[in-house]
Amino acid sequence: MTVQQAATRGPAxxxxxxxxPGARGPLSRAVVExxxxxxxxxxxxxGAVASADPYGEDLQLALHTCFELHYRGFAGVDPDREWDPxxxxxxxxxxxxxxxxxxxxxxxxxxxxxxxxxxELLVEPVDGHxxxxxxxxEGERWHLLxxxxxxxxxxxxxxxxxxxxxxxLRGRAKTALVAVQHDEFGGGRPEMIHQGLYADLLDDLGxxxxxxxxxxxxxxxxxxxxxMMSMFGLRRSLRGALVxxxxxxxxxxxxxxxxxxxxxxxxGGGPRALRFYTEHIExxxxxxxxxxxxxxxxxxADEPDLAPDVVLGIRATNLLxxxxxxxxxxxxxxxxxxxxxxxxxTVGR
Amino acid sequence: xxxxxxxxxxxxxxxxxxxxxxxEGPVEVVLDxxxxxxxxxxxxxxCACRRSRAxxxxxxxxxxxxxxxxxxxxxxPAAD
Ligand SMILES: [Fe+2]
Ligand SMILES: [Fe+2]
Numbered sequence: 008m009t010v011q012q013a014a015t016r017g018p019a020x021x022x023x024x025x026x027x028p029g030a031r032g033p034l035s036r037a038v039v040e041x042x043x044x045x046x047x048x049x050x051x052x053x054g055a056v057a058s059a060d061p062y063g064e065d066l067q068l069a070l071h072t073c074f075e076l077h078y079r080g081f082a083g084v085d086p087d088r089e090w091d092p093x094x095x096x097x098x099x100x101x102x103x104x105x106x107x108x109x110x111x112x113x114x115x116x117x118x119x120x121x122x123x124x125x126x127e128l129l130v131e132p133v134d135g136h137x138x139x140x141x142x143x144x145e146g147e148r149w150h151l152l153x154x155x156x157x158x159x160x161x162x163x164x165x166x167x168x169x170x171x172x173x174x175x176l177r178g179r180a181k182t183a184l185v186a187v188q189h190d191e192f193g194g195g196r197p198e199m200i201h202q203g204l205y206a207d208l209l210d211d212l213g214x215x216x217x218x219x220x221x222x223x224x225x226x227x228x229x230x231x232x233x234x235m236m237s238m239f240g241l242r243r244s245l246r247g248a249l250v251x252x253x254x255x256x257x258x259x260x261x262x263x264x265x266x267x268x269x270x271x272x273x274x275g276g277g278p279r280a281l282r283f284y285t286e287h288i289e290x291x292x293x294x295x296x297x298x299x300x301x302x303x304x305x306x307x308a309d310e311p312d313l314a315p316d317v318v319l320g321i322r323a324t325n326l327l328x329x330x331x332x333x334x335x336x337x338x339x340x341x342x343x344x345x346x347x348x349x350x351x352x353t354v355g356r
Numbered sequence: 357x358x359x360x361x362x363x364x365x366x367x368x369x370x371x372x373x374x375x376x377x378x379x380e381g382p383v384e385v386v387l388d389x390x391x392x393x394x395x396x397x398x399x400x401x402x403c404a405c406r407r408s409r410a411x412x413x414x415x416x417x418x419x420x421x422x423x424x425x426x427x428x429x430x431x432x433p434a435a436d
Binding site for chain 1: 370372375376378395396397398399400401409410413414415416419420421422423432433434435436
């Protein structure tokens with residue numbers, strides 16, 4: 008999604024509505040053309056869904072574009088397209104392909120063992136070699152900038168996908184989830200909303216802080232991590248998976264945020280960039296406890312049958328994060344951009 | 357964060373086994389040297405293992421450490 012150059016900084020950029028993305032194949036082309044009033048309807052694309060790569064560029068961008076109608080929509084696109092029956096039918100078919108792939112590829116050997124799946128996340132490698140370890144210890148500045156661009160697809164809408172689950176919860180789980188969300192949305196202080204702290208980080212690093220600014224540059228492996236959240240959030244039937252995903256994310260972020268703060272210090276990030284990660288070190292140490300004991304605990308007390316969905320949410324998060332990490336580290340080791348097009352002035356070495 | 361339907365009779369505190377002490381915020385913590393630090397989070401995680409680099413607040417440093425390459429050395433997002 009490209010936005011006008013003049014609007015990549017400051018409040019105007021943050022309020023901007025993206026334009027529809029550039030298509031990456033027949034499915035995303037059908038969605039974009041439907042949104043922009045082009046001739047072929049999405050019904051023609053329906054037949055192509057079953058044979059599409061569930062993790063491929065075309066299907067993931069098409070899904071991302073359909074989901075975006077539920078967030079901020081697109082400039083020049085009728086907001087009521089959100090409920091276009093043809094688009095919903097196509098989206099449903101694509102979601103089914105994606106969800107089948109997640110169920111097939113995620114580690115679901117102990118499909119009801121929520122505690123086991125969470126306990127696995129509660130350990131720290133002595134000398135890890137993930138993306139945040141790389142950025143902390145040896146990564147170059149252009150790796151850090153690319154990482155920031157990838158993550159902007161989510162963090163500029165941070166916590167929005169999880170808001171959809173609120174009416175699907177009750178009692179203790181609902182109270183606790185909303186308490187965490189209150190923090191995510193700034194705790195009553197607009198200047199502290201995490202989405203805004205991330206825009207500050209992008210600004211600080213000289214990157215485009217406009218909402219959706221890096222969607223066109225983001226490969227499917229990145230879009231998939233966000234599409235998973237949108238799908239889990241929008242489907243009441245997957246409320247258990249949304250909660251499992253949210254818990255997995257909150258549990259694993261505090262130590263990673265510490266490494267990112269060190270990476271920013273080492274690679275010349277300013278205070279506004281650091282703030283996003285230093286805030287998350289302490290915030291997520293609290294959020295993890297609330298998610299685990301009160302949100303998951305409360306949900307499973309109400310609906311014990313949802314345990315396998317909670318495990319799915321945790322394990323699908325692991326799967327997609329591992330795929331993204333493999334992509335980023337693989338590209339950087341080969342001195343290749345990890346984006347679909349390199350950031351200006353940062354093409355490898 | 358109530359774990360039963362009763363209204364708490366005082367400030368509710370939860371001790372997480374092997375983890376932090378959770379206290380309803382806001383709190384003012386008095387340190388050994390008499391200085392104070394405050395946190396206005398709805399829930400504050402106080403470090404009980406003394407390993408936190410954000411002491412007196414928890415930064416998850418209490419976690420069990422494993423060899424890298426172990427099956428549970430996984431990649432994760434860095435904020436949420
Ligand atoms: Fe956050
Ligand atoms: Fe969080």
